[in-house]
Amino acid sequence: MGNHRDSTEEVSSVAVTSLEASKEKFPDPGLPPHSPRLTDVDPKQNKKAERHVTLLFVISILGALLFWFAYFGIRVEGNFYDVTNPENNHLLRLQNLFLGLGIALSMFGIGIGIVHWARALMPDHEMVEMRHPVSSEESRAEAQDIMETIIDESGIKRRPLLRNTLIGSIILAPLTFVTLFRDLGPANPSLLKHTLWDQGVRLVRDPSGTPIKAADVTIGSAYHVLPENLQSLTHETGYVEEKAKAVVLLMRINPAELNISEDRKDWNVDGILAFSKVCTHVGCPIALYEQRTHHLLCPCHQSTFDAANECEVIFGPAAHPLPQLPIAVDEEGYLVAQSDFHEPVGPAYWERAKHVNEMAGEAN
Template identity: 80%
Template sequence: MRQHMGNHSDGVKAHTSAVVTSQEASQERFPDPGLPPHAPRLTDVDSKKAKGAERQVVLLFVISILGSLLFWVGYFGIEVSGNFYDVMNPEANKMLRLQNLLMGLGVAFAMFGIGIGIVHWARSLMPDHEMVEERHAVTSEEDRAEAQEIMETIIEETGIKRRPLLRNTLIGSVILAPLTFVTLFRDLGPADPSVLKYTMWDEGVRLVRDPSGTPIKAADVTLGSAYHVLPETLSTLTHENGYLEEKAKSVVLLMRLDPSELNVSEGREDWNVDGIIAYSKVCTHVGCPIALYEQRTHHLLCPCHQSTFDAANECEVVFGPAGHALPQLPIRVDSEGYLVSQSDFHEPVGPGYWERAKHVKEMAGEA
């Protein structure tokens, strides 16, 4: 620490102690004040208050259970009939809004009840004494026995053994509330994954621009360009008979690269037209539409989770969580110079799933 120098009247320098030296500081000690005195809660001294708090916690857990049930009523009990893509269909939209309302309220009450219930239980009924314990390794049998005793003490202090109604409602809400989210997993993909095996592409189907529907000639696709294309036959469908579902599976990204930059595997030599290649736009991670093409690196990027595919190397995955390469659509040129498909995809489009390997083998056998 710094020391200030001063001069006595006789010219001799003197030290002043404007700042405490380290030696002096080391000699000074502050007593440990310890923990503040414990202030008991009303539930600690009044059994009626404790019983009331227990009933409140039980009520919150019951609300959570009822919220979970309300979610399933909306999910399974409300039937959305008709074409709910048509905003002019009031009946379908009414039922859809009702279903969304019940599902939203159900999840909200399920999470609110169990969350607030546990917090209220901890604040009003569980012991609130402050304590400090030194950590130590549990190695010997005595230490294990001590650890088991501590766990039993904790369980005893929660009061869960002597409050069976509270325990049972907690168990019910803990089991039911997460199932509301598990139920939604059913909608993350088709109930029957085999529907991803086939699309609207077939022998001789023209590639048309999305959304104009204009056919594309090979001469129109310049080096470095990219188009979002659909099968021409898709225009025969309407919303009522699966237009959106088929479009989601069939959408394709068309690009033209320098043929010398393409790495083509055996059996795919005639799948491109002078460097013009077509690949499914459906990301193989969770099915997001791939729409970003980087011309210099020939990389395709999924905006959802940044899966990156190399178009020059048959759209193999170079980064991100996608599980496999994008399926390639074999194309050729018809007699009028328009780009057409040679066949459907040779493998299922979209994300990987537990039956994918089986479907890939089946489609390979059919080919």
């Protein structure tokens, strides 16, 4: 035990000696001499830098306003998806241009403005402070004094125009992204309970609108499908909204490879299945079908659904399977819906279970 203590003390002594030798050999160089900037010695340059920062914050505010003008002010009349309409194409391109330009200017202005403010106007003296091992009342009071000193040195109190434009850009820039949240889904989840699908409504190809015969759907094929009665709607009567809820992906799988529950045995036609294209995560359109594995992939966040197993989630953030549309064949051999979806389509929301139970009760 005594030998162990002696060896430990010897190692400690050697370490201290080595540290002292290192300090003697490599002395602390200290901080380099401070070089004042033009804004530190020339009041005109200081005022000019302040105007530049203010201008950048104003650009950020104008960018946010441009975004909202494009979002709320540019309206596309008629069918959103009529690519043959040159006026629609022009307005859509113009709106997308202004939306992107508005967000870019808003974020660019506030970002570059803060960087320029820090580099040109805020104090740039280097300093070294020892870190205290334990926080105390004195330490907290000292930290508060430091924060007040930083605020004073930043000049935000004595530069009201710069301060006000900064506050305006900080408030408006994030709101451009918040505005986009309103497009993630309806404010009233009950709107997703029902779509245009109903008993006897034919399945038609998107975008041609031609009905689909069961005999034309081969194993491994996939179709983007809409309800036939959607064609009677216009942009003013809710075409876009109804299409967003009713879009369906149709595919045919070898019946021997399907795992179907007893209550869904008659929801397919010899392996022809129809599932909602609206991802149950945040509502992105699912359009990628892997024929060999029968997987459906959402391109936004990689949620993956197994079409051979009632579209259960096998990967990704989605919490619920894709709703299945019950289908049948009419007298002429065309595919038709047996009913509407038996559960709400779209993203999973906190009242989903309640709405599923309500729809089950309505179906009964």
